[in-house]
Amino acid sequence: MLKCPHCAHSIVLNELPHPSLFANYRVCPSCQELFTIDKDTKYRQVFSLVVALVSLIFTLLLYFEGNEWLIQAIISYIILGLIVYRGNKQLYLVPYQKQE
Numbered sequence: 001m002l003k004c005p006h007c008a009h010s011i012v013l014n015e016l017p018h019p020s021l022f023a024n025y026r027v028c029p030s031c032q033e034l035f036t037i038d039k040d041t042k043y044r045q046v047f048s049l050v051v052a053l054v055s056l057i058f059t060l061l062l063y064f065e066g067n068e069w070l071i072q073a074i075i076s077y078i079i080l081g082l083i084v085y086r087g088n089k090q091l092y093l094v095p096y097q098k099q100e
Contacts, residue, residue, distance in 0.1 A: 005095050006033040025096040034096035044087040051080045 002011040009030035016026045025034045058073035 002091065002093055004028040004030060004033070005035050005093050007031040011035075011093065034098075035093045036096045038092040038094050041087065041091050044083070044090070048080065048083045048087060051076065051083055055080050 002013065003009065004011055006028060007030050009028060011026075011028065013026070016029070019025065019027060025036045027034060055073065055076040058069050058076050062069040062073050
């Protein structure tokens with residue numbers, strides 16, 4: 001279970017309202033302090049987006065070019081699933097630092 005880095009209150013991210021479209025932080029419902037995810041998680045998210053894009057390309061090739069792309073598409077989606085699973089296990093919340 002994720003905990004607020006300020007007050008150690010249990011956090012369920014999908015139940016928290018998002019402050020705005022471009023804000024990259026959330027607000028703890030208990031202490032009203034700002035927090036975000038750690039930098040390593042952000043890098044893992046970028047990597048998973050790249051793998052998802054490759055998976056999409058393989059799927060389009062499978063659709064337009066034929067079944068010779070089936071194995072590559074399946075492998076890329078398995079890798080994507082493993083990256084997302086591992087990334088969710090290594091998610092940490094850190095205090096939000098306002099950049100000036």
